[in-house]
Every structure is written in structure tokens, then in C-alpha cells.
Ligand SMILES: O=C(O)CCC(=O)C(=O)O
């Protein structure tokens with residue numbers, strides 16, 4: 001961004017957040033120079049802008065084509081009554097179908113809980129295609145993708161924990177982490193001026209991996225308030241921190257606001273893998289991350305209650321919902 005201020009050259013839109021190359025970095029062998037170098041970049045990105053682009057060859061061109069080609073487009077071509085079967089009731093908000101949200105008339109999405117498990121994807125597909133034998137091609141593509149993206153999520157989270165000196169919590173955190181894969185369609189607005197595709201928000205969960213198809217629209221806000229468009233790429237994924245990781249790291253990791261803007265004649269598709277903390281456990285920073293120089297910023301909180309707060313009328317009005325829900329006030333810090 002500095003170069004633009006100095007009047008030199010307009011930066012590449014994604015230059016605010018780095019592109020990190022994960023080729024040769026493997027979850028099975030978390031060691032060596034390449035691992036440490038990638039870990040350094042991951043930590044720098046997540047603590048400054050809260051996101052980065054990951055080059056991650058295990059999800060190659062063919063798998064991406066199958067994902068956005070038949071799998072995602074085939075799913076959205078289903079009649080609405082089929083999509084509505086992806087429902088979990090009011091006790092489990094954001095677990096399934098979303099559509100008809102206020103102000104977002106062209107947004108629709110479906111979700112698969114535990115998508116890195118093949119039986120979970122099969123269960124979903126049987127609900128959607130009961131007469132087509134649960135669409136085995138869809139299951140294979142989507143499960144493969146979810147599993148590989150979960151591997152990436154695990155590597156990123158492990159790197160953050162290593163950098164902060166709290167690796168000892170990694171296995172237990174893995175045990176209690178659950179994944180949700182969301183597949184989204186943003187219908188073309190057919191207008192010249194841009195329209196909101198999805199409101200500005202911070203993710204509530206731990207980490208999110210976003211895969212945009214060919215139509216862009218995702219924008220991420222930097223700490224100093226600038227909105228940066230994330231150009232779609234066929235070879236990379238956006239990795240982004242959510243408020244649960246921000247709270248768990250006692251504010252070291254930043255959870256950026258982001259939104260989707262849509263314009264023109266093209267429908268946009270995206271696929272996101274969300275890692276989530278176990279609902280029955282409190283989200284709480286480990287004691288190693290709280291000290292005199294880093295006083296606790298958030299009180300331990302119940303993830304379910306926090307989700308309910310985000311969806312409440314009061315919560316909906318507030319930008320920084322985590323701070324409002326469980327932030328420690330300055331007076332409380334002074335008294336501690
Ligand atoms: O579709 C996208 O690129 C991002 C959507 C998003 O931020 C979300 O569903 O939380």
C-alpha cells in the first residue's frame with residue numbers, strides 16, 4: 001500500500017495479504033526449514049491482516065473443476081424444496097440451508113456438517129438426491145475437497161500454536177474441533193451498480209478456508225479500515241481467522257471484517273470450510289497467553305451463547321460482537 005501513497009504504482013489488489021506457498025509442506029511431517037519458513041509467514045499474516053492466500057497443490061485444477069462444475073452447480077440447480085431438506089431447526093443456526101436473508105435476495109447456501117467424513121457427505125447427498133442413489137460423484141468430489149482443506153486448516157492452526165509456544169494444546173483442540181463445509185451461490189444482480197452479496201462481518205469460528213470460483217466479489221478490511229478486493233484465483237485459497245481464534249489467542253490473531261459485493265451479469269459460487277470449537281466447551285485463552293504484558297482481553301465464553309447473541313436484535317446492531325459479548329473492559333483490566 002505504501003507504493004500507492006508515494007504515487008508510484010497501483011498495487012496488485014491482493015498485495016495487502018501475502019500469498020503463502022504450501023507446496024512441499026505436509027501435515028504428516030511438521031518440521032524442517034520449509035515448515036518453519038511457512039509458519040513464520042502464516043503467523044505474520046494472521047496477526048496483521050488476519051488472512052492470506054494459500055497455494056495448496058493437493059486441491060488441484062481437476063478437483064476444483066469437478067467441485068464447481070458438476071458438484072456445486074448441480075446442487076444449486078435442484079428445486080428449492082430439495083435444498084430446504086438441509087435443515088436443522090432454530091437450535092442449530094447456520095448448520096444448513098440459508099436463503100431469503102433480509103437484503104440478500106440472491107444469496108443461497110447449503111452446508112454439510114462434518115464434511116471431512118465420507119458418511120456425512122453421503123448423508124447430505126442422499127437428502128438432496130434420494131432418487132439418484134445419493135449422487136456418488138458429488139460425494140467423492142466434495143468429500144475429497146473437504147478432507148484436503150481440513151488438512152490445510154490443521155497445518156495452519158498447528159503453525160499458529162507452535163509460534164505462540166502452546167503446541168501442547170494442539171491435539172486436544174483437534175479432538176474438539178468440528179468442520180462445516182458451506183457451498184454458496186450469489187445470483188447475478190444484473191445491475192450496473194454493485195449490490196451487497198453478503199454483509200460485512202467477522203467469522204465467529206476458528207479458521208475459514210474460502211475457495212472462490214471465477215467470479216470475484218470478496219473484500220477484506222484491513223485494520224486501518226481499507227477494503228481490499230480478493231481477486232479470484234484458480235490456484236489459491238483464502239485462509240481467514242475468525243473470532244474464536246482471536247479469543248483463544250488472547251487477541252494476537254486478528255479476525256478481519258469481510259463482505260461480498262456483486263455486480264454485473266455473472267453468478268458467483270464459493271465453497272468454504274469452517275473449523276469450529278466444540279459447543280460444549282468454553283472458548284478460553286490458555287494461561288500461557290495471558291500475563292502482565294498481555295492481560296486477558298476476553299472472558300471465557302460459551303460458543304453457543306455467543307452465536308445466539310450474534311443473531312439477536314441487540315447483537316445484530318453491533319460491529320465487534322465478540323468484544324461486546326465477552327470483552328474485558330479497561331476498568332476490569334486495571335483492577336486485575
Ligand atoms: O463467499 C465468500 O467468499 C465469503 C462468504 C463468507 O464470508 C461467509 O459465509 O462467512
Ligand SMILES: [Fe+2]
Pocket residue numbers: 201202203258
Ligand atoms: Fe465470512
